[in-house]
Amino acid sequence: MVVAHRVTVIGVGNEFRRDDGAGPAVVARLRKRARRGGLPAGIRLVSCDGEPGRLIGLWEGAELAVVVDAARARSSRPGRVHRLEPATCPGGPAGTTSGHGLGPAEAVALARALDRMPERLVVYAVEGADSSLGPGLTPAVAAAVGSVAERVVKEAVRHLCRTGPRVTLEGEEASVP
Structure with missing residues (x-):
């Protein structure tokens, strides 16, 4: 019996570019929590530099992918957090872009064109x-790192509780009552 990684948390950024390291900092905080046994099974924690192909490859096949990234906004308030679900607001907040060349809307558009979106992002x-x-x-x-980490955990736990545990049996996914 193998528990699948149903939730993938991706910290996007470069920790050697000051605030661009916000995503990896959140993942580092969650890894510490996981080592203490404070995260449920089925959550994969990874970091990525933001290159669209790598990002899409990391979230592909996930039931829920949670991406944490630094952003720039026209009327910036450092530390302010935006929560986006591209399926419900594909453009993202006006005036907000990633520091990685492509903004969130462009990366999602590419993944959709390639049919490589997670079930939920x-x-x-x-x-x-x-x-x-x-x-x-x-x-x-x-x-902001601590509060974002807590929001990510709540997001993941809500998803895992709502969808119920799943295990892989002889190559097929099945729900466990």
Whole structure:
């Protein structure tokens, strides 16, 4: 009996570009929690530099993919968090873009065109203030990491509870009563 990774949490960014490391910082916080036994089975935690092909490959096949990334906004408030579900608001919040060349809407459009979307995708975008070279988040973004991690856990647990446990039996997925 093998438990599948039904939820994939992807921290997008570069920890050596200051606030661009918000996504990997959230994943690092969740990994610490997982080591203490504080996460349910079925959650995979990964980091990615934001290259669309890698990102799409990581979320492909997931029931729920949660992407955490730093964002820039025209009227920026560092540390402010946006929660997006591209299926319900495909354009994302006006004036918000990723620091990785393609914005969330373009990456989702590419995945849709390639038929490689997860069953459900949620994006948490944390507004950053500084993407210059160097490690370490600015205080406002660092303060948001804990609350984003908690929101991601709640999102994952709600999904796992709603859909029920699943196991792989002889190559087929089945629900466990």
